[in-house]
Amino acid sequence: MTITVQKLQRSFAYNGIALPDPGCELSPEQVRDVYSATYPEITTASIEGPEQKGDRLIYTFRRAVGTKGSLSANAPRTSRIVVRRRDDGLSYVEPQSAVMTPVERLTIALGRWVRWLDRRWPVVLRKE
Template structure:
């Protein structure tokens, strides 16, 4: 039995939408900062994953739950 390797594509998910990887050279935290410019709520978000789905490694940005005050 031969061992096969498969390259996974990083994908980022937020609020049900998939977002492309802006750069494979970037860390997941750096990607969060890039998308934080468009989605300010990501600044305090947590990162879950990766979850492998087919040929994708999906990282999910989850909003931090908290109370103002």
């Protein structure tokens, strides 16, 4: 019985895309830096693996979940910021609770509806 030594090829995957190994002397972190020029969102990705599949070692880049500063439309908001103007003309920022009264919701909805109407059927005033 003879033992054969076989070197496994490295491969990298990101977002379902197979990425070839740019150099076996590079660490997985350095490979991530190489591919960050093509895929900028990969710079903050975590590296998982290696996972052996056949004669390959596959490292997977997993990007961070979500996006920075983004809220989904259905996400409950706990606070909001309102910009107010004082009598002396200076503006200031005032944090408030995001719980809206029914009147505030109705006012916002009516404002959106009026803007939609204005875009759909602009009012034309004529001088006679």
